[in-house]
Amino acid sequence: MSSILIKNGTIVEPEAETVADVYIEDGRISRTGSLGDLRADKVIDASGKYVIPGLVDMHCHLREPGFEYKETIETGALSAVRGGFTSVACMPNTDPVIDVPALARYIVMRGKEAGYARVYPIACITKGMKGEELTEMAALKDAGAVAFSDDGRPVSDSGVMRNALEYAKTFNLLIIDHAEDKSVSGSGVVNEGANATIAGLRGINRAAEEIMIARDIVLAEALGAKVHIAHVSTAGGVELIREAKQRGVRVTCETCPHYFSATDEEILSYNTNAKINPPLREQSDREAVIDGIRDGTIDVIATDHAPHSADEKNREFDLAPFGTVGFETALSLAYTYLVETGDIDMSALISLMSHNPSRLLGLPLVNVKAGAMADITIFDPACEWTVRAEELSGKSKNCLYDGWRLKGKVLHTIVGGEIKC
């Protein structure tokens, strides 16, 4: 394995930013500091660039098996490293769904074959994602599953969810809930509010999300179990979680770049790439999500990378599937909308996009210091660029941010000591 010397990069530590060189050999960081002209197979000049721990995405859709026309593990993992992610955990709503150990092992194997970002499967909470019987969680964990979720078809039966949270507690497994009461969201396609009314599109009331967040909090509290809420999008959802955390409930949560960078104004032009679930909300929600990020209520920024083919998205708004791709824009969006604005610093960003998701999923924590695993992202904060959907390296180009001007760009991603891009 070849050696890499990263020169003069800015390394972020909780209290300070320091400029140092980083030497990588045998897949690990062997030395940091002022390393002069140490010989290496590859030298990267990182002057003015951040050298940060590789990003970890705990919520994405790689679509394999079953929907390879949208994305494969290979194209998705490539897109991930282009966005600075060295590890990604993919949701199990594939075809078949990931509810038995053999399928979880398949995801692990395909991730290794692809050889870009590390790929970890999230397995179903219930067999067939039907919301009835629990999967063999312990066996799935042994097969490589890092968390459990019925993302997209959330467990509606509170009794089943109760059993899932309590059973998962036995093995200290993480349950991730896509919080949506389908009886409230119904056939809605956008946030219920003035913009839905203006566009004449059916609304999804925020209550659909908040009812389930409240339920999950109540269950976690009653059982002493932990629960992780996926893609929080509403002010009320953030507040429910904030209050629960203050009471000591073992609840954690994530949001996604689109909830702090965009609002439901995007749907006024019937742009189907702005059709996302939970839906883009209002300005006051966007601000509340940022407040939640600032005060630590929100633990993680995940992408919910959701590729769909052009033919699926280029049709009537009601018929288009939910989701935007997100790997290659996530860090730039977080930098532009959170760091540049002064809401958070780089150290907090690293917690939100690397350390916290690693901890929640039980993955090894990555730091830029001697002895650590060499999963590193090199990020140029000065680079301004325009997102061009057709230039993204994932298979699908359904990108909400097409044409957006962003600050900061991923230059290189190193996984296990190998430069992947």
Add this chain to the structure above:
Amino acid sequence: MFKKDLLGLKDMTAEEITGILDHAESMKDAFVSGRQLSSLAGRCVTTLFYENSTRTKNSFETAARMLGARTMSVSAATSSVQKGESLIDTGRTLDALRTDAIAIRHSMAGAPHLLAANVKACVINAGDGMNEHPTQSLLDLYTMREKFGTIKGLRVVLVGDVRHSRVARSNLWALSKLGAETVVVGPCTLIPKGIEDLGCEVSYDIEDALIGANVVMGLRIQRERQKAGLFPSIAEYNAEFGITEERLYGICENALVMHPGPVNRGVELSGEVADCGNSAINEQVTNGVAVRMAVMDILVGGRE
């Protein structure tokens, strides 16, 4: 005069709307006197209907023929749409058949916008989901203007299922641009969030709302809405929100009564109100041909 398409009144100016209404006056003269026009001779107008309709579809076809165009009619139930053809592919097929304009009716908001972005033909929105029904609103405006001489300053009360109504939305956009005062009335479950942003007042009391009304417009109540649990019964709806003779004559006896049709007698309006001297319901249908002639004459007549 304006763009390639007529997708909605939301994005049009008062001048553009008034321009169509002005042009519709000579169109109405020709239509009611049976004088065939020829400005669209050699042109082709297609109605592409994904939802059932009798009056709107026939109105477009009558208007197109009055202008000398030939017409094609595609309905989702009997076309390759049944075989799974996408809207964009259907539109491209119609382009290849050299149609100059497509009047599209679709159950989903934004479908005309998608079509317009993908075809060369002019696209006229003949109703898209809950979004807009611009030619219906134009005929309503024409009818009001014919009766009162102007739209500005009128108090227009829309009663019924505002939430699911594209007619209400188009009318609210246009009426506020033209300086009318608008009120929407119905149970909370049928009033969409943020409707005030369209420039109207919201009332839950019909008798209060009708005070000083110049125009009372009933909006269709579909029985499915009751089944979906949005109100408990047709009887209760009618008792609380029905436009009855007592309410009309007792509160605003000179108000013009309008309805986009088809009327559910005894639900939105009583039979007596539908047939009364103030009712413009049949005149609305005639005016519909006039404004659609005007729209097509402007859009298609000006095409290369």
